[in-house]
Amino acid sequence: MNVQFKKGVLELCVLVLTAKRDRYGYELVASISEKFHIAEGTVYPLLRRLTQEGFFTTYLKESQEGPPRKYYQLTEQGRQYMNDLVLEWRIFDRGVNQIIGEGLGYDKA
Amino acid sequence: MTRREFMDELGTLLGELPDKERLDILADYTEHFLMGIQEGKSEHEIADALGSPKVVARELLAGYRITQAQSNASVGNMTRAIVATVSLGFFNLIFVLGPFMALIGVLIAFYGVSVSLLVAPLGMLAQYGVPNLSHERLFLLFGSLASVGLGGMLVIGLVRLTKWLYRQFLRYLQFNVQMIRGK
Numbered sequence: 001m002n003v004q005f006k007k008g009v010l011e012l013c014v015l016v017l018t019a020k021r022d023r024y025g026y027e028l029v030a031s032i033s034e035k036f037h038i039a040e041g042t043v044y045p046l047l048r049r050l051t052q053e054g055f056f057t058t059y060l061k062e063s064q065e066g067p068p069r070k071y072y073q074l075t076e077q078g079r080q081y082m083n084d085l086v087l088e089w090r091i092f093d094r095g096v097n098q099i100i101g102e103g104l105g106y107d108k109a
Numbered sequence: 110m111t112r113r114e115f116m117d118e119l120g121t122l123l124g125e126l127p128d129k130e131r132l133d134i135l136a137d138y139t140e141h142f143l144m145g146i147q148e149g150k151s152e153h154e155i156a157d158a159l160g161s162p163k164v165v166a167r168e169l170l171a172g173y174r175i176t177q178a179q180s181n182a183s184v185g186n187m188t189r190a191i192v193a194t195v196s197l198g199f200f201n202l203i204f205v206l207g208p209f210m211a212l213i214g215v216l217i218a219f220y221g222v223s224v225s226l227l228v229a230p231l232g233m234l235a236q237y238g239v240p241n242l243s244h245e246r247l248f249l250l251f252g253s254l255a256s257v258g259l260g261g262m263l264v265i266g267l268v269r270l271t272k273w274l275y276r277q278f279l280r281y282l283q284f285n286v287q288m289i290r291g292k
Contacts, residue, residue, distance in 0.1 A: 025137060026144040039165075040141075044134070044165070045165065047137075048134070048169070053290075066147045067143045
């Protein structure tokens with residue numbers, strides 16, 4: 001998949017994954033790479049950037065077993081940004097699917 | 110690649126970052142390795158899935174540079190941000206940057222011309238000594254006055270032009286940095 005294309009989608013994915021509850025890095029990486037192939041190491045630079053831009057705050061939390069985990073929490077600004085991106089994605093997705101449908105003649109079936 | 114190898118290489122590649130930033134980044138990857146190991150994965154498996162430390166470092170450095178350039182606008186910071194981003198594969202930026210480099214070349218050439226206009230009379234002095242009032246020498250005297258005057262005016266104009274170009278260049282770079290961040 002096109003690298004730039006994937007970057008945008010990756011951003012959308014980490015934002016949406018943190019919408020319902022705070023997540024830690026490993027968890028985010030695992031849920032995404034379960035669905036499609038990524039270079040897992042590039043999720044962390046993305047998380048840093050989104051944090052710097054004020055879309056996430058982070059905190060450390062001890063876990064029963066293993067090291068303390070860095071959790072990512074969506075800020076109000078982040079939630080707004082996520083909503084915008086989701087809307088954009090829906091419009092984009094619908095448009096592309098319509099073009100594919102018309103191009104390949106699925107709609108006439 | 111083992112965890113140790115991955116971390117060492119990443120740490121080296123991030124050498125130019127401030128210590129606090131670098132250690133924070135390395136902690137993220139250490140956490141990732143430890144969690145993977147806990148799930149029963151091998152260090153090699155985890156490192157493979159993370160991808161090359163070079164790719165990771167490039168992303169991180171570009172992110173750092175862009176933030177620097179945004180919070181502290183200077184030609185140096187902006188240029189570093191753009192160079193870092195170009196290394197990620199935004200090759201089109203380099204083509205847009207080309208004309209600017211050509212412009213800077215032209216500017217340097219004009220400075221060269223004005224400097225030679227300014228120092229030309231020194232050459233005449235060296236060759237003929239202090240001018241006396243013979244026709245030929247008088248001609249040289251006026252010639253050198255004209256040369257110095259022309260050179261001086263050219264320099265004043267060029268300094269203004271340079272200041273203006275500097276502001277335009279900064280605006281252009283700022284625009285690029287914002288485009289990189291997708292805003």
